[in-house]
Every structure is written in C-alpha cells, then in structure tokens.
Amino acid sequence: MTDGGSVKGEIVASCEPLMPPGTFFVGGHPIAGTEKSGVEAAFATLYQHRRCILTPTEATNPEALAKVERMWQIAGSDVVLMDTFKHDRVMGAVSHLPHMVAYSLVNAVGAYDRCDENLLKYSAGGFRDFTRIASSDPVMWRDIAVMNRDALLEMMDFFAGWFADLRRLVESGDSRGLEQFFASSKGYRDGIG
Template sequence: MEKFFIPKLAVVGVGLIGGSLALALKAAEAVGEVIGIGRGLANLEKALELGVVDRITRNPAEGVSEADLVFLATPVMALPQVAAEVLPHMKRGAVLTDGGSVKEAVVRAIEPLLPEGIHFVPGHPIAGTERSGADAAFASLYQGRRCILTPTEKTSSGALELVRQVWETAGSDVVEMPVDKHDRILAAISHLPHMVAYSLVNAVSSYDRYEENILEYSAGGFRDFTRIASSDPVMWRDIAMTNREALLEMMDHFESFFAELKEDILSGDGSRLFEFFQRSKKNRDAIL
C-alpha cells in the first residue's frame, strides 16, 4: 500500500490547532512543505523558528496557490471570510478543510463559495488546551483523540478520504456525523462546560463579602475545574454566537439540574443530595 503523503500543506492560523496538525504530519513524514499563513508576523516567525512550518506568508493568496490541502484553523467567525480569500487562489483539485468547533454555520457560509474543482471537507478535531499560539503546538495533541468530519451531499468522496487519512495519521479516531448532530453534541460536551467555567470564575472573583480577592485561596479542585476559562476569549465568543441555538438549549437543560440541586440543599434533604451526587459520580466514572 502506497504511503499517505501530502506534497504541500497550507495552514491558515498557525496556533495550537493548526500548528499541532503540521507537527503531527511532519513527525509521521506524511507531508512535504508546510506553508504557514497568518496576520501576526511575530507568531509566524516563531512558528518558522520552531520548525512548525517551513515557509511563512501574510498573503493568503500566495500561501495557498500551490497547496494540495489547505487547513483553516482560525476562530469560527473568521472562517467564512478566510475561505472567501483563499478559495479563488487554490489550484484545481485541491482540498479545503477546517477545524472549527461549530459546523452548521461554517458549512452554510463556505459551500456556496466553492469554485469548480475545489473540494471542501468540514472537520473538527476534539482536542486542545487552554494555550494558544505557535509555541503552544505539539505533535501528540491529537493522539487518541476523536476528530469529527461532517460531510454533506456536496462533499467529494475522494476529498473526504484524504482528510480522514490526515487525521488518522495525526493519531485521531475519525468519525462522521451530520452537521446538526455535531453542533448539539459539542454544545453539551464542550461548549457548555466552557460557559460554566467562565461564569464560575466571574462569580467567585466578584464575590465581595470580604475585601480580599478570594481567588487567592483557590486550590487544585477550583483550578482544575476552571482551567478552560483561560482559553482564548475570541474563540469562545465566536462559538457562543455561531452555535447559539444548541448552546442555549443545553444551558436551559443544565439550569434545570442546578435548580434541582439548589432545592435539595435548601430543603436539607440528605437522601436526595446523596442520590444526586451518586448519580453524577456513576455517570462520570463510566467515562473512564
């Protein structure tokens, strides 16, 4: 079987997500040249210095012109604009894919822009840390993680297989699902936890019963739980705005359970509290 190989990969947005994919493919010797594209010169130069990419440019048209695969790794709300900039300059037969955490809005915006002969495969690697920028990238980020692809009726089977091989080469377990299912699942398992973490940090930091900042007393539990509140605010603003319907549905669902817990505490019902915590522990342990 011929070894999987991409002669030229263009990464638009060389941060944790885009940079880590480039490093993973480099480590697997599955890519030739990696072109890093972005607006921030300092970040691009850092990516070049660290060997994340082989060439850099702030000109998207120039960067994608020879690429066989173009990976968009920008905040979600920037994806349609970036796609509009690069698609007219991609060579015939090239494939465009993305790593956006919201799929329905992205697909709806990008598919009408596709020129003849250019293929689009919507994707989302479910991996990340709270860090950002080229120096946050590392080759093993996607090892053992899932990557969801959300092909549509317009998605080429050949392009879909190419992108599947990309993520499998990076170490991911690749699954496919419809865009609406993706957005509702991610609202539950990713987007809601981030909203809760951001809200908790704001609530505790604004607690004014005492003059001192009580965050200074936070220990492992609080820090572990709220780690994701250190994530990029631009990225999470975009996710909240583009996956609004699914996220609001999940927030309403969460509020009903929080209200149940609050009522159990208010009534002092120890058996109901135990049952609530026991049920949660059982479900959480089942993940492991």
C-alpha cells in the same frame, strides 16, 4: 478544502456553496487541545489517539472526504463522521457548555465582595483544576458562543434546569435526594475514566 473550527453548522453552510466546480468543502474538527491557543501551543502528538469529527453533507464528494479522513489518520486521529447538527450539540455539551460554566463560576467567585478579602485567595487544587478552562482565549470563545448560539442556549438551559433542581434539594435539606443526585453524577463521571 477543510477546516478545524469548533462549530460546524454555520461554517459548512457558509463555505459549501462558495466552492468552485470540482472542488469540495469538508468540515472537520479535531477534539484535541488545551486552554492555550495559537501555533506556539502545538506539539507533535497533539492529535494522536484523539477523535477528529468530520461532517460531510449530501453534497460532499466521497473522494474529497476520503482524502481529508486520510490526512487526520496520518496525524494519528480516530476519525468519526456525523452531521453538523449532531456535531454542534455534542461539542455544545462536552466543551462549549463547560466553558460557559467555568467562565461564570470564576467571575462569580472573583466578584464576590461580602467578605473582607477576595475569596479566590483560598482556592486550592480542586478549584484550580476545575477552572483551568476559564483561562482560555476570550476572543476564540466569543466566536464560538456567537456561532454555536442555538445549540449552546439549548445546553445552557438544560444545565440550568439541573442546577435549579439541585438548588431546591439544598434548600429543602433533602438528604436522600442530594445523595441520589450526587451518586447519579458520580456514576456518569466514573464511566468516562
């Protein structure tokens, strides 16, 4: 038995002990998808050339793992193995945290009421691209936020620290520090294409 959920620690820890003798649970998570949800949002090439993370434990039967791995390879995915702890931090950082940031940003701009009209009216392409993930399914993201609580809080605090550093640079008008902060980020970002 396998799954495709976005959080692995709690799912694997809960499912593994429930398996009947001779059967195995292999946690899985394809890193693919859009801001749309549900079966209707699927398309034939969704998993091609995308990573799929599997999270075997010490109890995982090697043949069961190989079978699940083969299934994802047939779907076109590049399978990567890691433990559930690392999976939940990887996804906390590159997926869950950005969603929390985007949801917060859109709520903030949408709720800002110190001008005589709603500021969202002036959003251009950059804002729309940046906030597209805030259109994601609230129920799915509620469940992810609840299930990946510990890793997500860690990532939210880590981000908040960087954001607070940047705020201090803006407040003090530190040109040199601001340019270094932005250049460092651009360096990371350009590195992932």
